[in-house]
Amino acid sequence: MKPARFEYVAAKTVAEAIDARSSFDDTVILAGGQSLIPMLNYRVAQPDAVIDINRVPGLDTISVDNGAVRVGALVRHRQLELSAEAFAAHPLLREALDNVAHIPIRNRGTICGSIAHADAAAEMPAVLVCLDGFVTAQGSGGERNVPASDLFLFHMTTTLDSDEIITSATFPALPKGSGYAFEELTRRHGDYAVAGICAVITPGPDGNCASASLSACGIAEKPVRLSAVEAALVGTNLSDDAVSAAAALVDDMVTNEDDGAGGRYRRQVARTLITRAVAKACQRAAQGRA
Amino acid sequence: MLNQPDRTATQGLADEDRIPVSVTVNGEAYERSVSPRLLLSDFLRHELRLTGTHVGCEHGVCGCCTIRLNGETARSCLTLAVQVDGCEIHTVESLGSKSALGPVQQAFKECHGLQCGYCTPGFLMVVTDYLENNADPDLTDAGIRTALSGNLCRCTGYQNIVAAVRRAHKIMHAG
Amino acid sequence: MATRTFGEPVQRNIDDRLLTGQGHYIDDIDLPSVAHAAFLRSPFARAKITSIDVSAARAHPGVLGVFTCDNIGHIDQDLPLLIPHPCLVGPRTQRPLARGDVYYVGQTVAMVVAVDRYTAEDAVRLIEVDYDPLPVSVELEDAAADGANLVHEDVAGNVAAHFVQNSGDAAAAFARADHVTKITVRVERSTAAPMEGRAVCARWDRITEQLMVWDSTQAPISVRGGLASLFDIDEDRVRVVAPDVGGGFGQKVLFFYPEEVLVPMAAIQLDRPVKWIEDRTENFIGSTQERTQVHTIELAATKDGEVLGLRDFFLHDTGSFIPYGIAIAQVASTSIAGPYRIPNIEVEFKAIYTPTVPVTPYRGCGRPQACFAIERAMDKLAEELGLDRFEVRRRNFIAPDQFPWKREGLLFADGLAVCYDSGEYDTALSKAAEAIGLDRLDEMKADARARGKYLGLGLGFYVEGTGLGPYEGGHVRIHPITGKIYVNTGLSTQGQGHDTVFAQIAADQLGVDPSDVIVVEGDTGAFDWGVATFASRAAVVSGNAIHKAASKAREMVIEAAANMLEAAPGDIELAEGKARISGSDRAVTLAEVATATNPLRYAFNKAAQSATQFAPASKHDGPPLADGKAPGIEVTDYYSPPYSTWAYGCHAALVEVDPALCTVDIRQYVCVHDCGNMINPMIVEGQVIGGMAQGLGGALYEKVQYDQDGNPRNAGFMDFLMPYATEMPKVDIVHMETPSPLNPLGIKGVGEAGTIAVPATIISGIEDALKPLGAGHFHEAPVFPHMIFEKLGGADQAKAS
Incomplete structure (x- = not known):
């Protein structure tokens, strides 16, 4: 299990990296490498060139702005997880990050890299989707923001052009008065999710659900927004029955059927995690108000 | 001499472009030219002959090859040697010697935290990191087990490794 | 008198070296000018090879040699059948490199030796092979069925071995029984997955004509005998060293793996040291595996629960070859009556070829399957007779004064009649009940219910013939x-x-x-x-x-x-x-x-x-x-032992199931074991708990999966789920020491003890936990969450949370 030959480009600027992307037929970006290098070792990826962006200055910053958190392309999972400032502003991120693999992997793996890798069972893409976040990408055509809703195409595939590089990802602020939760089921600690649910619930002054954002990983070919569940929750009193009824609407979204039960087991897991995540989010919202 | 160039790992890669790498490993500076595809695990083991770092899966799951890269644990099988230019690395060889075991090594010995010894260097690096990088490490069973998750051991069933973590913490703070 | 260290937790001499990175595993041996081998392996479960073109590989810079069956000289032959047995009706062993046919995904087809592993792997991909794929029957029952696709064209019905053994008169016992319990249990395939894969390094000294082989093996002397024999060299000119070995668990006993023969061959032919280090993928497709058996077991009992007779018929999956003979099936069939007297036994098995990685012993070697069969059957018997699970076991235990207990007619793996030498089974069961807190079980079940969970008691008793x-x-x-x-x-x-x-x-x-x-x-x-x-x-x-x-x-x-x-x-x-x-x-x-x-x-x-x-x-x-x-x-x-000495033990667990997520949480795990006098209790505990972790894998996590074409589906650590520390419960150990009368030290073996009873224990706990939900019986191992989901009706259980 040794990588095949490739050219190595140690980019010193984003522009150099973009140039390199256009100079070879098949390139990959090396940031944390925690998904890429296994693929190289297995030779399932045999790129012409590996473009290492680890020496590009300025990409390793976390900026917090009014509750929103922007992470540069070289921000490691662990770095964000341990950032007191990011936690104070946006505690959902740490809760989700805690589910990502194991510490040695989080020490190296980057959030933007995980988003670019777009594994359908990965946590941070689902968080980005839940929060209506976006990535900033640079390519030969310049810089643009790509909303999460337009980013993920299917498992391990994004809509980005082949010469584009994600330079940052922005996780918008949690709504005022909201509660959040990230609930996940894995077969073993740190594994990719059988299903994971990201939930942000904002109760109104009457205690009824004013707004709800939910997304899931692991259940489909990409991280998905659970719009039907959200719509069913809004306006309800968030009782157990109301949440269960809404959670049942996830069933149609579950297309990943490799659970040994033709998807039925995963549907039940998704429903259960939704009810648990919503309950936890509601509890947190209530604590926030208290 | 230990730091003489030796290319048994990559001698056939001579026709590939080689890239200079300067790296400090266990306090000693090394300069080498390496093929870009050379994994850090192979670099440490076969170029620098620091064979204490083991290779168990080459896809990042088992943790045998865990080292500390600039003070943080990392999989050396998921790192290219060219990436560590200018970096500081610590491997199991830095933790102590047979005549003077370090506290984590001593604890593993006292608690029978190893059997075949193949996964052990990875665990030692992870535990060292856990106890050194946390002012107040969680020493509950659950806390320790979470810290150890990410490293596979096929011999011990982990229980004695959990005990060794507590024991190491005690040794380190015995004053 | 000197202080006796026997029985003391003496710290290990080897640890200082292993803890400081000074171990010597094969890949740490750094020979000057060593060359590196890599293998081309079959991508098909069953196919005819129509052509092999190695010219591009041979021309690749850095390549020193490319080998197929055509240029490896006289070692192009069937490797030895190591343990012949009269019941082997169609014994087949593999050749070092495939000739004409391939029989499993992973079988070695060609070997490249190059100046380094990277280059060797490059060149492997330059070898062009044309295959003509053949239809396959991969699942054990399918391969055993009439009209199955054959693994070996000349082995009818895929039957490698067929064996019937009788002890006492089972037919008579069944005729006079008040009650017969019958269940079918299935145990799936697993693999040892030692953290260090297999590895071989060989050096041929042309001047002294000596072959030096470093092999990550459990059997250096036997490897030497085989190499001397294959290469026709005096034994004194072959030295085999197993230096530090990073785990074996049976996978590294002698089977004559192709690489073990080919690497020394290449060292001789190329007159240069050659090293091969198995990578993780190769370990999953090229190193032997074990476990798949399907038992149909029947117990003939009195209405009081005394078991008069046992019948067991099982299919044993031996993979594509059977180099180790019937060892696993034989151990399973002779361990089938467990700690119970059961004086009348009829046990029959068929070893069936499937187009998969060959099967040889993995820690436990047939015992986990036998234990799962008998223990699940005893639970079913208790249920059907309305008896307590503990009580039905008590009524059947061999009593301490009944040893030696011989099962005339059942020959153990050493070729001798099964004869249990000593034990205090009833005491072990009582100690397990006490340690698990049996008297508080109802309380704990109620506590779990209050949290929306279901708790059950797992129980498993094992015996283990050791020290052959x-x-x-x-x-x-x-x-x-x-x-x-x-x-x-x-x-x-x-x-x-x-x-x-x-x-x-x-x-x-x-x-x-x-x-x-x-x-x-x-x-x-x-x-x-x-x-x-x-x-x-x-x-x-x-x-x-x-x-x-x-x-x-x-x-x-x-x-x-x-x-x-x-x-x-x-x-x-x-x-x-x-x-x-x-x-x-x-x-x-x-x-x-x-x-x-x-x-x-x-x-x-x-x-x-x-x-x-x-x-x-x-x-x-x-x-x-x-x-x-x-x-x-x-x-x-x-x-030289007169016969095997029988260790035993009793496991008990409190197993909690989340009925919504269908996950299993082991709240407490108790292991009572008796391996005779303990030389070093620290090491004994290490063996037991380590074995238990592998048993846990077999109970809840680990299953080697093949698709219907025989392609491995989870040949890596991402998908073959070995437990981490987070999955492994804390184990409470209770030691018993009933000396073996058979040897001067009074000891019994303990290497496999921890593994055997774990699936029976945990899975019986799941079954017990889910009884209130009418989930029925769990007779398969491992149990995955989706299986619990299906047992619960696959219906909407989310409300149960």
């Missing part, structure tokens, strides 16, 4: 200069702690500290009589051999010291590295004794002066070395 023959040796020698004790035996260690327990055994006899005993094993250059490490036999067989040798060495030391000190032998005691007259200061060191018993010409050191020819102590009437005497203190002795 034929024999092992022990060589003990006192070094004249250092006075240290050198101990050798023929088998090898994979980290179990042999060196420490063997040192304790020798140390106790010779009155030294175990750290002054240097144990060298796994090196045919040091000791070359013996067999291998397998079947929980090292401590029993080598341990007793070393004990016998050390006892004789002790007598020699006492006799020599008595002469030197001019005292009666009965007055000599050995302690602290000295032989001393009891109650006095007069003593000689072991070094002095070893020196004095070796008549010298040259005085290497001060002690040696006394052994030279003009020294007063050297005066003698006859020749310096009396007729019949050997120089120094050196003894070799052997131990």
Whole structure:
């Protein structure tokens, strides 16, 4: 299990990296490498060139702005997880990050890299989707923001052009008065999710659900927004029955059927995690108000 | 001499472009030219002959090859040697010697935290990191087990490794 | 009397080296100009090879040799059938490199040797092979069915072996039974997955014509015998060393893996050292696996639950080849009655070829399957008769005064009739009940219900025939200069702690500290009589051999010291590295004794002066070395067990199931075990808990999966789910020590003990937990969450949360 030959480009600027992307037929970006290098070792990826962006200055910053958190392309999972400032502003991120693999992997793996890798069972893409976040990408055509809703195409595939590089990802602020939760089921600690649910619930002054954002990983070919569940929750009193009824609407979204039960087991897991995540989010919202 | 160039790992890669790498490993500076595809695990083991770092899966799951890269644990099988230019690395060889075991090594010995010894260097690096990088490490069973998750051991069933973590913490703070 | 270290938790001699990165695993051996091998492996489960073109690979820069079946000389032959048995109706073994046919995904087709592994892997991809795929029947039952696609064209019905054994008269027992319980259980395939894969490094010395092989093996002496035989070289010219071995668990016993033969062949042909390090993918597709069996077991019982007879028919998946004979199926069939008297047994099995990785023993070797079958059947019997699970077991246990308990007609893996030597089964069960808190079970179930969970009691009792023959040796020698004790035996260690327990055994006899005993094993250059490490036999067989040798060495030391000190032998005691007259200061060191018993010409050191020819102590009437005497203190002795010794134990667990997520949480796990006298309880516990972790894998996580075309679906650590520390519960161990009457040390094996009962225990706990939900029976191992979901009706259980 040794990588095949490739050219190595140690980019010193984003522009150099973009140039390199256009100079070879098949390139990959090396940031944390925690998904890429296994693929190289297995030779399932045999790129012409590996473009290492680890020496590009300025990409390793976390900026917090009014509750929103922007992470540069070289921000490691662990770095964000341990950032007191990011936690104070946006505690959902740490809760989700805690589910990502194991510490040695989080020490190296980057959030933007995980988003670019777009594994359908990965946590941070689902968080980005839940929060209506976006990535900033640079390519030969310049810089643009790509909303999460337009980013993920299917498992391990994004809509980005082949010469584009994600330079940052922005996780918008949690709504005022909201509660959040990230609930996940894995077969073993740190594994990719059988299903994971990201939930942000904002109760109104009457205690009824004013707004709800939910997304899931692991259940489909990409991280998905659970719009039907959200719509069913809004306006309800968030009782157990109301949440269960809404959670049942996830069933149609579950297309990943490799659970040994033709998807039925995963549907039940998704429903259960939704009810648990919503309950936890509601509890947190209530604590926030208290 | 230990730091003489030796290319048994990559001698056939001579026709590939080689890239200079300067790296400090266990306090000693090394300069080498390496093929870009050379994994850090192979670099440490076969170029620098620091064979204490083991290779168990080459896809990042088992943790045998865990080292500390600039003070943080990392999989050396998921790192290219060219990436560590200018970096500081610590491997199991830095933790102590047979005549003077370090506290984590001593604890593993006292608690029978190893059997075949193949996964052990990875665990030692992870535990060292856990106890050194946390002012107040969680020493509950659950806390320790979470810290150890990410490293596979096929011999011990982990229980004695959990005990060794507590024991190491005690040794380190015995004053 | 010296302090006895037997029974003490002596720390391990080997650890300082392993903890400091100074181990010597095969890939750490750095030979000058060593070349590296990589293999092209079959991508098809069954296919005809129509052509192989290696020209591009051969021309690749850095490639030193490319081998197919056409240029490996006379080793292009079927590898040996290692354990022949009359019931093998269609024994087949593989060739080092495929000729004409491939029989599983992963089978070696070609070997590239290059200047480094990266280049070798590059060149492997340049080999072009045309295959003509054949239809396959992959699942065990499918392969055994009429009209199945055949793995070997000339082996009808895919039946490799068919065997029926009888003990007593099962038919009569069934005829007079009040009740018959019948269940079918299925255990799935797993793999040992040692953290260090297999590895071989070989060097041919053209001048001395000696072949040196470093092999990450459990059986260096047997590997040497095979290599000498295959290459037609005198055994003395082949040395096999198993240095530090990173786990084995059965996978590294002798089967003659292709790589083990091909790497030395390449070293000879290329006249250059060659090394092959198995990578993780190769370990999943090229190293043997075990477990798949489907048992249909019937118990004939009285209405009081006394089991009069047992019938078991099972299919055993042997993969594509059967180099190790019927060992696994035989162990399963002879362990099937567990700790119960059951005087009438009929057990029949068929070993079936499937187009998958060949099957050979993995820690447990048929016992986990047998234990799962009998223990689940006992639970079913209790349920059907309305009896308590503990009580039905009690009524059938072999009582302590009924040993030896022989099962005439059932031949164990050593070719001898099954005969349990000793045990206190009822006590073990009671201790398990007490430790798990059986009296508080209802309370704990209620507590779980209050949290939306369901809790159940898991129970599993196992027996384990251990310490099989034929024999092992022990060589003990006192070094004249250092006075240290050198101990050798023929088998090898994979980290179990042999060196420490063997040192304790020798140390106790010779009155030294175990750290002054240097144990060298796994090196045919040091000791070359013996067999291998397998079947929980090292401590029993080598341990007793070393004990016998050390006892004789002790007598020699006492006799020599008595002469030197001019005292009666009965007055000599050995302690602290000295032989001393009891109650006095007069003593000689072991070094002095070893020196004095070796008549010298040259005085290497001060002690040696006394052994030279003009020294007063050297005066003698006859020749310096009396007729019949050997120089120094050196003894070799052997131990050959009369038959296997049977360890046993009882596991109990509190298992909690989340009915919504269908996940399993083991709240408490108790392991009562009895391996006879314990040499070192610390090491025993390590073995038990480590084995338990592998058992946990087999209960809840690990299953080697193939698709319907025979492609492995989870050949890596991402998808083959070995438990991390987070999955493994804390295990409470209760030791019992019923000595074995069969050997001088009174010990039994413990290597596999932890593994055997875990699936039966945990899965019976799941079943018990989910009884209130009407989930029914769990007769498959492992149990995955989706299986619990399906047992719960696959309906909307989300509300249950």
